[in-house]
Amino acid sequence: MQLTVTQTPINEYQGDALILFVPSEGELPAATATINNELDDFINQLQQNDDIKGKVAQTLVIPQAKGPRLILIGLGQQPVKGKDFIKALNAAASALKTSAANTAAIDIRDIELDGFDTEWAYKQIGQAFQGALYHFDECKSKKDENPNTIESLTVIADNTAELDLKFGQALAKGMAYTKKLGDMPPNVATPSYLADEADKLATMSDNLATKILDEDKMEELGMGSFLSVSKGSIEPGKIICMEYLAGKAGDAPHVLVGKGITFDTGGISLKPGAGMDEMKYDMCGAASVLGTMLAIIELELPINFVGVIAAAENMPSGHASKPGDIVTAMNGTTIEILNTDAEGRLVLCDALTYAIETYEPASIVDIATLTGACMAALGRVNSGLFTEVDDLAQELIEASNTSRDTVWRLPLQEEYQELLDSNFADIANIGGPLAGATTAACFLSRFTEGQKWAHLDIAGTAWHSGGKAKGASGRPVPLLVNYLANKI
Incomplete structure (x- = not known):
C-alpha cells in the first residue's frame, strides 16, 4: 500500500473514496464539515435520521454518482480516547478494504485526542491501514484471484507526518510477518524454518547478520536444559541469533529473546487433546522477535539490537524427558x-x-507464551510483565501505553523463589499450583541475576482462539518496536 501526504484540501481529492469521521455529539470535524457543506448538509441529515449516530467504529458507506464515495466512521465523544481512535481507524480500514474502492483520502487534523498528539495519530493511521491488508491463504489450494485490497491512502497533513506514517506502516508489516509465522502449520514452521526465515531477513539489511547454533554446538556449550526438550523430537532444535548492528560501534546491544516452541504437545506430561492444534502458537514469542526485526530493518533504526530465538519442538517419544529427570543448564544449575x-x-x-x-x-527482555496462569490472571487484554528493575519496567509500560499493546506488572518477590525448591536438584522446573506465572518468572530470574532483565508472558495476548477469530494477533510487536525506538 502506498501512503502519500498532501496539503491539497480533501474536497479536491479525485480518488475512489473519502474517509470522514462523525462524532456522537458536537460539531463535525473540519474535513467532514467541508464535505457536508458541499453536499447541502447531507451528513448532518444522515445523523438526524439516525443513519449514523457517531458511535465509535460505526460505519456507513455512501456511494456517490459523481465524485468519491463516502466512508463515514463513528468517532464517539471528543476528545477521543486513544483506544476509541484506534477502533475508528480499524473500522475505516476494514470498510475501505471490503468496499469497491482501492484508493482513499483521510484528514484527521481537526480531531481532538485525549492525551495523544498528532504524531501518535499518524502512526496509528499507518498501522491500521497497512494492518488491514493481512490475509493468510498460504495453505489453501484455491486462492482468491481478486482479494480486496487498498492500493493507496492519501493523508492530508503537513509533510512532517511522513515519518510517523512510515513508522506505523513498518510496525504493521512486522505484525503481519509475526502473524504469518504464527498461523503457519507446525509441520511447516519448524525450528529449521524459523532459522531460514532469519537468514532471509539478513538479506534485507547490510546491518544484520545471523548465527545459528545447532544441537552439536549446544551440546558442546553444555546446554542440557534446552536439549532435554528438543531431544524428544525428530526435528532438531536451533538457537537463532540475529545481530543488527546499526548503532554506535562498541555500544552494548539491547537483546530480545523469544520462546520458539514450534509445537507443544506437553511432552510426556501430555496436554489434553481439545484445542491442542493451537499449540502451534507456542512459538509466538519467537515470531514477535522476527517481526520486530523486520520493522527495525524497514525503519533503518540506528540501534544495536540482537534477537535470539530458542526454537524446538516439545514431543513425546522414547527419547523425551521424563518427570523426575535432572538436567544441567549451561550455567551449571x-x-x-x-x-x-x-x-x-x-x-x-x-x-x-x-x-x-x-x-x-x-x-535483555524475553518474550514467551509461558503460562496458562498468566492468561487466567490477565485474560487476553494485558501481557504479563515481570522485572525487578523499576526503570526498565517503566520503559516497557510507557512503550505499551503509547502503542496500546498493554502490559500489567506482576510480582517477582524473593518469597516466591522457595516454591521452586527441589529435594534432589538446585531448582525444580515448576513451583506447584499457586502463582504459576510468577514462579515461571522466578525460574528465569535465576539465570539473569545482575542483568537489566524483564520477562513478558504473552500466553493470553499472542493469538485469538476458536472459530473465525482464530489466528495470531501480532502482539507484542507494537510494544517492542516502540520500546527499541525509544532507546535511540
Whole structure:
C-alpha cells in the first residue's frame, strides 16, 4: 500500500473514496464539515435520521454518482480516547478494504485526542491501514484471484507526518510477518524454518547478520536444559541469533529473546487433546522477535539490537524427558523436571545464559507464551510483565501505553523463589499450583541475576482462539518496536 501526504484540501481529492469521521455529539470535524457543506448538509441529515449516530467504529458507506464515495466512521465523544481512535481507524480500514474502492483520502487534523498528539495519530493511521491488508491463504489450494485490497491512502497533513506514517506502516508489516509465522502449520514452521526465515531477513539489511547454533554446538556449550526438550523430537532444535548492528560501534546491544516452541504437545506430561492444534502458537514469542526485526530493518533504526530465538519442538517419544529427570543448564544449575509441559523455561534459560555471556547486553527482555496462569490472571487484554528493575519496567509500560499493546506488572518477590525448591536438584522446573506465572518468572530470574532483565508472558495476548477469530494477533510487536525506538 502506498501512503502519500498532501496539503491539497480533501474536497479536491479525485480518488475512489473519502474517509470522514462523525462524532456522537458536537460539531463535525473540519474535513467532514467541508464535505457536508458541499453536499447541502447531507451528513448532518444522515445523523438526524439516525443513519449514523457517531458511535465509535460505526460505519456507513455512501456511494456517490459523481465524485468519491463516502466512508463515514463513528468517532464517539471528543476528545477521543486513544483506544476509541484506534477502533475508528480499524473500522475505516476494514470498510475501505471490503468496499469497491482501492484508493482513499483521510484528514484527521481537526480531531481532538485525549492525551495523544498528532504524531501518535499518524502512526496509528499507518498501522491500521497497512494492518488491514493481512490475509493468510498460504495453505489453501484455491486462492482468491481478486482479494480486496487498498492500493493507496492519501493523508492530508503537513509533510512532517511522513515519518510517523512510515513508522506505523513498518510496525504493521512486522505484525503481519509475526502473524504469518504464527498461523503457519507446525509441520511447516519448524525450528529449521524459523532459522531460514532469519537468514532471509539478513538479506534485507547490510546491518544484520545471523548465527545459528545447532544441537552439536549446544551440546558442546553444555546446554542440557534446552536439549532435554528438543531431544524428544525428530526435528532438531536451533538457537537463532540475529545481530543488527546499526548503532554506535562498541555500544552494548539491547537483546530480545523469544520462546520458539514450534509445537507443544506437553511432552510426556501430555496436554489434553481439545484445542491442542493451537499449540502451534507456542512459538509466538519467537515470531514477535522476527517481526520486530523486520520493522527495525524497514525503519533503518540506528540501534544495536540482537534477537535470539530458542526454537524446538516439545514431543513425546522414547527419547523425551521424563518427570523426575535432572538436567544441567549451561550455567551449571541442575534442574529437576517435574513437568515436561513446563518446557519453555527450559529452552529459555540456556538461551538467556548464552545471550548474556555472548553479547553483554545493555538490556535483555524475553518474550514467551509461558503460562496458562498468566492468561487466567490477565485474560487476553494485558501481557504479563515481570522485572525487578523499576526503570526498565517503566520503559516497557510507557512503550505499551503509547502503542496500546498493554502490559500489567506482576510480582517477582524473593518469597516466591522457595516454591521452586527441589529435594534432589538446585531448582525444580515448576513451583506447584499457586502463582504459576510468577514462579515461571522466578525460574528465569535465576539465570539473569545482575542483568537489566524483564520477562513478558504473552500466553493470553499472542493469538485469538476458536472459530473465525482464530489466528495470531501480532502482539507484542507494537510494544517492542516502540520500546527499541525509544532507546535511540
